[in-house]
Amino acid sequence: YELNFATIGDTDFFDLIERSVEQIQRYYPDASVYIYDWGFTSTERRTLDSYDEVTLVNWGKKHLSFRIEQAIENSGILNKMSRAVTGREITDFHKRNAFLYRQKPYCLLDACRRIEKRIIYVDGDTLITNSIDEVIDDNYDIGVTLRPRAEIEAAKARGDYHVLNAGVIFFNTDAESIEHFIREWID
Numbered sequence: 413y414e415l416n417f418a419t420i421g422d423t424d425f426f427d428l429i430e431r432s433v434e435q436i437q438r439y440y441p442d443a444s445v446y447i448y449d450w451g452f453t454s455t456e457r458r459t460l461d462s463y464d465e466v467t468l469v470n471w472g473k474k475h476l477s478f479r480i481e482q483a484i485e486n487s488g489i490l491n492k493m494s495r496a497v498t499g500r501e502i503t504d505f506h507k508r509n510a511f512l513y514r515q516k517p518y519c520l521l522d523a524c525r526r527i528e529k530r531i532i533y534v535d536g537d538t539l540i541t542n543s544i545d546e547v548i549d550d551n552y553d554i555g556v557t558l559r560p561r562a563e564i565e566a567a568k569a570r571g572d573y574h575v576l577n578a579g580v581i582f583f584n585t586d587a588e589s590i591e592h593f594i595r596e597w598i599d
Contacts, residue, residue: 413442414530415548418523420471420516421536422451428458428537430451433463435540441465448519467526471519516578517597524591531590535579547582554593555582 417436420577421429433445447460448466448471460468523531532548547555557577558564564575585589 413548414448415440415525416522416527416531417443418446418448418531418533419538420448420450420519422449423453423456425511425536427582428455428539430459432534432536432539433460433466437463437465439540439543444527446523450515458518465466469522470514502505517594519596520581521582521594524587524594529586529589529590531583533583538579549585550584553583553585553589555584556580562563578584 417550418434418438419429429447436443436445443465445463445466446469447466448469449457450471452460452468457468461468520531520533523533530548532544557580558575559567559577567574583593
């Protein structure tokens, strides 16, 4: 069956992404791996390009949605909300992470155009440690993981109800259906 993995990252995630590629190829040697380059060095790019079945996608400035970054930078509402919930303002680090998080569906949308079906998205710091055949072969269209119960309870205590872990997403359907879901996600 066709199996595709997609991940995103920059030089800070290079070691983990390289290890992830090795693990994917260990368990799924025929799988395609799409790596969205948010800022690897030229040496890191050459290293990732050297793996079979890996496509390195330059996700440079022409792809990044600066409207989102500007909205984050210019939004006083986010800081008001953050102060109300956490008592702190959003730092530049948080703004950068929020901006990059919002790029994930755009990268996945691009991946849909490169494949026919089935994408497993993993964050740059996620490693496959053994076979995931039972998840791949199950009957569903989109699969996500829940955060651990203790993490969910701690988040609820802070008034945060994010229970899904978007660091691993299984799209177990055709590219057209995946694209439709991702467009809804973006909207």
